[in-house]
Amino acid sequence: MSAQREMKEKNPWHTPVTIIITVIGVIAIVALVTVGVLQNKPLLQKYKYGIVLDAGSSHTALYIYEWPAEKDNNTGRVEQIHSCKVKGPGISSYASTPLKAGESLRECMQEAEQRVPRKRHHETPLYLGATAGMRLLNMEDSAASNKVFQAVEEALQKFPFAFQGARILSGQEEGAFGWVTVNYLDDRLKQGLETTGALDLGGASTQISFVSDNYDGSESPDNSVTFRLYGNGYNLYTHSFLCYGKDQALRMTLAQQTLSGPRTIQDPCFHAGYNETKNYSVLYDSPCVSKRKPQSAPATFIHEGKGNFQQCQEIIKRVFNFTDCKFSQCSFNGVFQPLLQGPFGAFSAYYFVMNFLNLTDTSIPLETVRDKLSRYCATPWHQVVQQHPGVKVKYLAEYCFSGTYILTLLTEGYNFTSWSYPKIKFIKKIKGSDAGWTLGYMLNLTNMIPAEAPDSPPLPYTGYVSIVTLLAVTHKH
Numbered sequence: 001m002s003a004q005r006e007m008k009e010k011n012p013w014h015t016p017v018t019i020i021i022t023v024i025g026v027i028a029i030v031a032l033v034t035v036g037v038l039q040n041k042p043l044l045q046k047y048k049y050g051i052v053l054d055a056g057s058s059h060t061a062l063y064i065y066e067w068p069a070e071k072d073n074n075t076g077r078v079e080q081i082h083s084c085k086v087k088g089p090g091i092s093s094y095a096s097t098p099l100k101a102g103e104s105l106r107e108c109m110q111e112a113e114q115r116v117p118r119k120r121h122h123e124t125p126l127y128l129g130a131t132a133g134m135r136l137l138n139m140e141d142s143a144a145s146n147k148v149f150q151a152v153e154e155a156l157q158k159f160p161f162a163f164q165g166a167r168i169l170s171g172q173e174e175g176a177f178g179w180v181t182v183n184y185l186d187d188r189l190k191q192g193l194e195t196t197g198a199l200d201l202g203g204a205s206t207q208i209s210f211v212s213d214n215y216d217g218s219e220s221p222d223n224s225v226t227f228r229l230y231g232n233g234y235n236l237y238t239h240s241f242l243c244y245g246k247d248q249a250l251r252m253t254l255a256q257q258t259l260s261g262p263r264t265i266q267d268p269c270f271h272a273g274y275n276e277t278k279n280y281s282v283l284y285d286s287p288c289v290s291k292r293k294p295q296s297a298p299a300t301f302i303h304e305g306k307g308n309f310q311q312c313q314e315i316i317k318r319v320f321n322f323t324d325c326k327f328s329q330c331s332f333n334g335v336f337q338p339l340l341q342g343p344f345g346a347f348s349a350y351y352f353v354m355n356f357l358n359l360t361d362t363s364i365p366l367e368t369v370r371d372k373l374s375r376y377c378a379t380p381w382h383q384v385v386q387q388h389p390g391v392k393v394k395y396l397a398e399y400c401f402s403g404t405y406i407l408t409l410l411t412e413g414y415n416f417t418s419w420s421y422p423k424i425k426f427i428k429k430i431k432g433s434d435a436g437w438t439l440g441y442m443l444n445l446t447n448m449i450p451a452e453a454p455d456s457p458p459l460p461y462t463g464y465v466s467i468v469t470l471l472a473v474t475h476k477h
């Protein structure tokens with residue numbers, strides 16, 4: 001007993017000095033943890049942002065992307081949080097009033113200012129990429145296209161974001177970034193899974209991009225893009241057909257029917273009862289058709305529909321050239337295409353049109369799809385208008401043509417068969433983000449997809465704090 005008491009009396013815990021040291025120690029730990037948290041200030045501002053404007057031939061759309069600030073290099077973490085459709089036509093339509101192209105973007109840009117937290121504005125990259133509409137304007141009148149870009153850049157610089165410039169994407173870039181977007185959102189890149197091909201249908205051009213195992217890119221270097229992403233190498237086949245977007249394809253199909261400059265044409269791709277007076281000069285005002293303008297034509301022609309799918313498909317086929325091919329195999333117009341492979345995602349106008357026609361389900365046999373479209377095309381125009389009161393008449397008039405064009409492009413152009421057609425999925429969004437080139441473009445320009453696989457996942461926030469605490473405690477003892 002006495003020995004025990006002696007020990008208790010000598011216990012150093014009971015001296016005032018050790019109490020003070022302990023108190024100081026505790027304060028030191030608290031201070032260390034606080035400093036640790038405060039020095040990781042970005043952790044409190046959890047997200048970063050990026051903005052891309054897609055200046056398409058028919059319209060411009062703005063997309064805002066968001067990702068966790070600490071995980072820039074992690075796949076599948078960038079998400080679209082907002083999109084805004086710019087009112088009015090695409091920027092290439094403002095060739096004669098360039099300032100208005102800039103002004104048209106203001107409303108969506110103001111929305112972006114509201115959506116991105118103010119503290120992040122100055123570090124948020126802002127890109128504008130223009131596609132086939134501006135490619136065509138640039139071919140036709142490069143001075144006008146430069147003025148449009150100048151006006152658009154001046155307008156965008158007025159906003160507080162980190163503006164990174166406005167430019168025309170090449171067809172390869174448009175195709176390749178669409179493919180990156182689809183595969184990034186599907187989480188296929190990081191995991192090294194089989195990739196999905198991308199089919200993009202615009203108004204003025206259309207893109208096809210896919211990986212074909214038995215193709216190394218050597219037969220047609222213009223059509224190949226190589227990537228190293230997360231430690232995996234990809235050899236992508238891609239091609240963009242200028243003038244084969246659905247609006248320009250319609251022009252080419254109409255041009256073909258008006259070569260002799262007639263007063264009236266009976267168009268199988270439009271519904272019976274459809275009857276509109278159109279301007280020859282407007283129809284031929286595009287590099288896709290300008291060379292074919294009839295020598296002597298009246299100012300206008302009457303565009304009448306007769307609603308015949310078979311005949312429509314016949315005249316659409318004539319805008320494709322299937323004869324000249326200097327490669328082992330071609331899609332059309334002498335363009336090389338390797339053997340189709342893998343699943344495909346078809347987006348943009350592919351989706352809008354097939355969704356309107358209730359034909360997004362590709363498990364429906366191709367023959368049945370043709371029958372359904374044939375019946376739709378045969379529906380009289382007044383009935384079509386009655387059945388779809390909410391749909392824009394311009395779009396409504398063109399769905400028979402557009403649907404027929406899509407089937408012709410896929411089967412005759414790219415060589416999809418009844419066997420491979422079910423491998424196509426008509427999609428608008430993947431996990432909340434729109435399918436299209438914009439996300440892939442931003443991921444590339446911000447270096448957000450590393451060439452090599454990341455070594456190990458970064459420590460989560462709570463893990464970091466507990467390690468700081470642990471270090472502080474062990475240090476004291």
Ligand SMILES: Nc1ncnc2c1ncn2[C@@H]1O[C@H](COP(=O)(O)OP(=O)(O)O)[C@@H](O)[C@H]1O
Nearest residue numbers: 056057058059131132202203204205245349352
């Ligand atoms: N609801 C819709 N129904 C039918 N077509 C649509 C709809 N919304 C957009 N589109 C069409 O989608 C196409 C989009 O092309 P766009 O991206 O502007 O051109 P490009 O990619 O060739 O520069 C246009 O043909 C446009 O008319």
Ligand SMILES: [Ca+2]
Nearest residue numbers: 056131202348
């Ligand atoms: Ca587009």
